[in-house]
Amino acid sequence: MAKDIFHDAVKSALEKDGWLITHDPYAFELGEVSFRIDLGAERVIAAEKNDEKIAVEIKTFLAQSDTDSFHKAIGQYFNYLVALEEREPNRELYLAVPKTTFDDFFQRPFVQKALKRMNTKVIVYEPFNEIIEKWIKL
C-alpha cells in the first residue's frame, strides 16, 4: 500500500531528524470520540528541561481529488487541535504533506489562506529519500 510506504517514510525521516517515535499511532478517547493521529514523537532539547512533543497526521494526497483530500485534512487538523488542547496542550500538531503536494496544490491562494486561518503547522516530506524538507508554521 502506498499509504503505508508514505507512513514509514515520514517515520524514518523524523528519526533521521533526531525524533524518537513514541506512538504509532497516537490514539486516545476524548468526549466519547476515538482519535487516531498517525504518529507521536518526542525530542530532547539539551538547552531546555522539557522535551519537545509533537503529533503528526500524515497525508499522502494520492487518492481522490486534492480538494477532497484537503477538506478531510483540515477537518482532522481542526478536530485534533481541539482534542489536544484538552488532552495534552503542550504537544504540537503537524500536518505532514509530500513535497509535490506542498509545491503545487498547497501554493494555491485559497489553500494558503485556509492554512493560515487555521494556524496550521506543516511538515513537508520527501517520500522517496525519506527526509523532512521543511517545518512550517503557516
Place this chain on the structure above:
Amino acid sequence: MAKDIFHDAVKSALEKDGWLITHDPYAFELGEVSFRIDLGAERVIAAEKNDEKIAVEIKTFLAQSDTDSFHKAIGQYFNYLVALEEREPNRELYLAVPKTTFDDFFQRPFVQKALKRMNTKVIVYEPFNEIIEKWIKL
C-alpha cells in the same frame, strides 16, 4: 444510491419549508480551488427587502466511521466558510445531517465542543419523511 436519495430528500424538505432551490450544486472557483457545495437556496422574507440566502452541505453519515465522516464534514464546513466569506458573505452556510446522526453521534461531548468552536449551523433532516426537523446554530 443512498447518497442521492438523501440529497433529494433535503432538497424536497427545503422546498416544503418555503425555500427556492437556486443552485444544485452551488459550485464556484476561488483562489484556484473548485468548490461544490450541495445546494444553494433562497427565501423571500416579506418583512424585509432582502432575500435570505443559504448554502447547504448535505451529509448522510452512511459510509466509513462517524468520526471519519465528521472530520471531512467539519473540514468542508471550515473551507466553505472561508470561501463564502470572500465570495458571498451574506449567504449562510449549513451542514445538513440526518436526525439519527444528530440524536446520537452529534450529542457526544467532543462533537458538541467542535461544532460550537466552529460556530456550525446545522439543519437536522428526516430523510424518509423529507422534512426539516430543526435549524440549529451551535
